[in-house]
Amino acid sequence: MVRLPYTTALTTLFSYGLLFAFGQLRDFFRQLIDWFKANDVKGYAPICLGLEDFYVRRLYMRIQDCFGRPIASAPDSWFDVVERYSNGSDKTLKLTSNTSRCLNLGSYNYLGFAAADEYCTPLVIESLKKYSSSTCSVRVDGGTTKLHTELEELVARFVGKPSSIIFGMGYATNSTIIPCLVGRGGLIISDSLNHNSIVNGARGSGATIRVFQHNSPAHLEEVLREQIAGGQPRTHRPWKKIVVIVEGIYSMEGELCKLPEIIAVCKKYKAYTYLDEAHSIGAVGQSGRGVCELLGVDPADVDIMMGTFTKSFGSCGGYIAASKEIIQHLKLSCPAHLYATSMSPPAVQQVISAIKVILGEDGSNRGAQKLVRIRENSNFFRSELTKMGFEVLGDNDSPIMPIMLYNPAKIPAFSRECLRQKVAIVTVAFPATPLLLARVRICISASHTREDLINALDVISRVGDLVGIKYFPAEPPKVSEADHNKLE
Amino acid sequence: MEVILPIANATAAAIARVSAAFNAPHARAVVFGIHIDGHLVVEGLLIAAILFQLSRKSYKPPKKPLTEKEIDELCDEWKPEPLCPPIKEGARIDTPTLECAAGPHTTIDGKEVVNFASANYLGLIGNEKIIDSCVGSVEKYGVGSCGPRGFYGTIDVHLDCEAKIAKFLGTQDSILYSYGISTIFSVIPAFCKKGDIIVADEGVHWAVQNGLQLSRSTVVYFKHNDMASLASTLEKLTHGNKRTEKIRRYIVVEAIYQNSGQVAPLDEIIRLKEKYRFRVILEESHSFGVLGKSGRGLAEHYGVPIEKIDIVTAGMGNALATDGGFCTGSVRVVDHQRLSSSGYVFSASLPPYLATAAISAVNHLEENPAVLSNLRSNIALLHKG
Numbered sequence: 001m002v003r004l005p006y007t008t009a010l011t012t013l014f015s016y017g018l019l020f021a022f023g024q025l026r027d028f029f030r031q032l033i034d035w036f037k038a039n040d041v042k043g044y045a046p047i048c049l050g051l052e053d054f055y056v057r058r059l060y061m062r063i064q065d066c067f068g069r070p071i072a073s074a075p076d077s078w079f080d081v082v083e084r085y086s087n088g089s090d091k092t093l094k095l096t097s098n099t100s101r102c103l104n105l106g107s108y109n110y111l112g113f114a115a116a117d118e119y120c121t122p123l124v125i126e127s128l129k130k131y132s133s134s135t136c137s138v139r140v141d142g143g144t145t146k147l148h149t150e151l152e153e154l155v156a157r158f159v160g161k162p163s164s165i166i167f168g169m170g171y172a173t174n175s176t177i178i179p180c181l182v183g184r185g186g187l188i189i190s191d192s193l194n195h196n197s198i199v200n201g202a203r204g205s206g207a208t209i210r211v212f213q214h215n216s217p218a219h220l221e222e223v224l225r226e227q228i229a230g231g232q233p234r235t236h237r238p239w240k241k242i243v244v245i246v247e248g249i250y251s252m253e254g255e256l257c258k259l260p261e262i263i264a265v266c267k268k269y270k271a272y273t274y275l276d277e278a279h280s281i282g283a284v285g286q287s288g289r290g291v292c293e294l295l296g297v298d299p300a301d302v303d304i305m306m307g308t309f310t311k312s313f314g315s316c317g318g319y320i321a322a323s324k325e326i327i328q329h330l331k332l333s334c335p336a337h338l339y340a341t342s343m344s345p346p347a348v349q350q351v352i353s354a355i356k357v358i359l360g361e362d363g364s365n366r367g368a369q370k371l372v373r374i375r376e377n378s379n380f381f382r383s384e385l386t387k388m389g390f391e392v393l394g395d396n397d398s399p400i401m402p403i404m405l406y407n408p409a410k411i412p413a414f415s416r417e418c419l420r421q422k423v424a425i426v427t428v429a430f431p432a433t434p435l436l437l438a439r440v441r442i443c444i445s446a447s448h449t450r451e452d453l454i455n456a457l458d459v460i461s462r463v464g465d466l467v468g469i470k471y472f473p474a475e476p477p478k479v480s481e482a483d484h485n486k487l488e
Numbered sequence: 489m490e491v492i493l494p495i496a497n498a499t500a501a502a503i504a505r506v507s508a509a510f511n512a513p514h515a516r517a518v519v520f521g522i523h524i525d526g527h528l529v530v531e532g533l534l535i536a537a538i539l540f541q542l543s544r545k546s547y548k549p550p551k552k553p554l555t556e557k558e559i560d561e562l563c564d565e566w567k568p569e570p571l572c573p574p575i576k577e578g579a580r581i582d583t584p585t586l587e588c589a590a591g592p593h594t595t596i597d598g599k600e601v602v603n604f605a606s607a608n609y610l611g612l613i614g615n616e617k618i619i620d621s622c623v624g625s626v627e628k629y630g631v632g633s634c635g636p637r638g639f640y641g642t643i644d645v646h647l648d649c650e651a652k653i654a655k656f657l658g659t660q661d662s663i664l665y666s667y668g669i670s671t672i673f674s675v676i677p678a679f680c681k682k683g684d685i686i687v688a689d690e691g692v693h694w695a696v697q698n699g700l701q702l703s704r705s706t707v708v709y710f711k712h713n714d715m716a717s718l719a720s721t722l723e724k725l726t727h728g729n730k731r732t733e734k735i736r737r738y739i740v741v742e743a744i745y746q747n748s749g750q751v752a753p754l755d756e757i758i759r760l761k762e763k764y765r766f767r768v769i770l771e772e773s774h775s776f777g778v779l780g781k782s783g784r785g786l787a788e789h790y791g792v793p794i795e796k797i798d799i800v801t802a803g804m805g806n807a808l809a810t811d812g813g814f815c816t817g818s819v820r821v822v823d824h825q826r827l828s829s830s831g832y833v834f835s836a837s838l839p840p841y842l843a844t845a846a847i848s849a850v851n852h853l854e855e856n857p858a859v860l861s862n863l864r865s866n867i868a869l870l871h872k873g
Contacts, residue, residue: 341805
């Protein structure tokens with residue numbers, strides 16, 4: 001958890017207050033000027049009224065160049081970031097044709113499948129020539145090819161469940177599946193830091209939603225007891241079913257979910273569990289099978305396991321793995337299966353090849369090497385950052401490490417200075433994180449070499465000193481044995 | 489008689505004394521300079537009585553929260569429904585599995601069949617040039633884009649594709665989404681919030697309905713493709729209602745309805761929109777690349793300038809033989825979506841090879857307008873037969 005010192009909280013609040021005040025001043029002058037200028041769109045209410053987009057106009061636009069940076073090559077460990085310039089006050093950014101080669105610490109490329117791979121790419125090109133880039137049909141009406149059925153069986157085998165179903169987009173998977181499982185009269189208990197797709201799916205389902213404190217099995221138990229005893233709101237009828245939704249690795253904290261305890265609580269109170277492994281499948285675990293393998297949980301204990309192919313497999317899309325009856329039910333009722341274009345066949349082939357590499361079925365041990373490398377890289381990077389005095393969140397073995405910034409002025413400072421020194425990082429602020437807790441989020445990949453990481457640590461340390469985010473005391477460098485003997 | 493008389497005398501004496509105390513003109517007590525008249529004493533006593541009653545606690549039945557043992561018993565007794573309902577016997581769907589590309593002729597189970605199920609309107613599946621450009625893209629950029637648009641997931645082919653589509657349609661800017669159906673169900677909640685009014689056609693497809701539900705606005709449906717019904721609905725909503733001028737109002741229609749195949753009469757809709765001051769959201773998934781002399785969609789088909797339609801969305805999984813979707817309109821409309829459309833901000837971007845396929849498909853359409861006349865003659869043939 002984040003420990004926010006009082007002085008930092010005060011200075012951060014003061015900064016935001018100052019930005020808010022300046023924004024209001026500018027808005028006031030803008031209103032004056034607009035009052036004089038004639039408005040030719042009379043009669044239509046404006047798209048955003050008043051303070052609805054205040055944050056976007058007055059705070060986000062000032063640091064717009066830190067986000068949405070275009071790239072001109074594959075998002076591998078080194079990539080080309082396109083330079084942009086703005087004519088005045090960052091309102092519009094124009095592209096130049098210059099690119100700069102930077103180290104990529106921002107893309108979700110955990111196992112290094114983002115660029116062309118020696119095993120996967122020839123197979124992808126072959127499938128492109130055979131099946132073309134899209135099927136132009138929905139799954140049930142001629143959109144299912146042999147590749148789709150092969151992938152569904154492979155995913156089920158990889159994850160450890162009897163059967164699975166795949167979709168073309170991870171976000172749509174969550175937001176269309178949850179309404180099929182729970183409806184009115186049901187209860188969804190979700191972690192307070194769940195992703196927007198889960199929140200959207202829960203809202204669209206019509207069930208009652210309750211939130212439990214992030215990663216706290218004790219509070220989950222409290223909420224469950226209270227809700228089962230109380231029943232549905234107002235009528236107090238018993239709930240039809242209760243689904244608890246958690247994520248494997250939380251993308252803004254880098255923390256692992258306390259899965260064994262949560263599963264134990266859910267089993268005791270007969271609630272169903274839904275595990276979203278978007279960031280953890282393929283990236284953690286001895287053989288890449290996700291948090292269940294890492295924390296020693298039997299996949300049969302989790303009712304529904306969901307994941308995406310975007311992060312570790314270098315493709316696009318999502319999957320749900322569960323028992324045969326649930327998958328059969330989803331195939332008959334899930335709108336993303338019945339109404340949406342099926343997943344593009346080359347993307348399916350990419351996932352099939354990537355899973356085969358991870359399992360070692362392509363005849364080499366590259367998969368095992370990648371898994372070992374990402375674990376070593378993550379642990380090395382995290383320990384070095386903590387030694388330097390940064391406040392790093394997240395657990396060991398997790399490839400995501402957020403470094404706390406807090407102050408809004410440090411966000412563009414850190415981001416721009418790192419880019420100038422050829423390291424591309426991602427900064428996250430409100431609304432993805434709470435207002436006072438802005439951070440830098442680093443994603444490690446198996447394709448980063450040790451030299452890359454040391455170089456990155458060097459740059460981050462220098463920029464960290466410049467910007468002043470080493471909130472903790474650094475460990476003194478170890479005196480080597482020879483020098484120690486000399487001293488004595 | 490002896491008992492009564494003294495009592496009567498005593499009572500009369502008491503009453504006389506009390507009334508003397510109250511009524512005697514000179515027998516007035518002066519307390520702190522205030523003359524105390526009789527009625528003041530009575531009022532003082534009444535106030536004291538009221539204050540006494542107010543200060544007493546009202547009777548509430550004692551609250552008894554459930555004990556831990558009772559909660560344990562309730563939790564043990566509770567039986568949840570199964571997670572999925574049992575499958576009815578006749579409800580199985582047998583989906584055909586293709587063994588090659590979903591072109592006009594395809595193979596299922598070893599047999600060659602004619603394909604009337606794919607939405608491959610321009611026949612671009614299997615087109616050599618498009619596949620070559622995709623191969624080049626896969627070799628250069630890999631398959632996936634590994635990040636959302638805000639965090640290094642914006643690749644230059646995305647920007648090229650957006651510019652190309654905007655130029656092709658003649659609008660100011662466009663924005664790409666990574667999945668066909670997610671386009672419309674992200675666009676509608678980005679613009680329509682609680683308290684807004686949406687007038688939508690009854691026959692819109694599932695993704696539009698989902699977007700309407702997620703937006704939490706007031707939705708009023710009009711009869712499918714019936715302009716008289718639309719006019720009367722708009723009239724009813726705006727008649728005499730001064731408040732409606734401050735609320736955002738939208739009409740949501742599809743160009744070619746997925747569920748019924750009918751074409752929406754755009755000129756009539758634009759006329760009504762301008763009269764009642766609504767904004768139009770037009771869903772062009774099945775008409776982009778199909779209607780209009782050069783495939784530019786419903787606006788070209790009816791000869792309406794594209795600027796009059798506020799928001800145009802389309803899924804590219806039909807005529808353009810790729811995946812994903814786009815939304816075009818004015819710069820204000822598109823810029824607003826870059827930060828508040830959930831399917832754009834919180835999801836990984838479109839794989840770059842699909843964006844390249846879209847660019848090649850639009851190029852092909854621009855260079856060979858003859859495919860449209862082929863399509864039209866096929867449609868006419870089937871209609872006649």
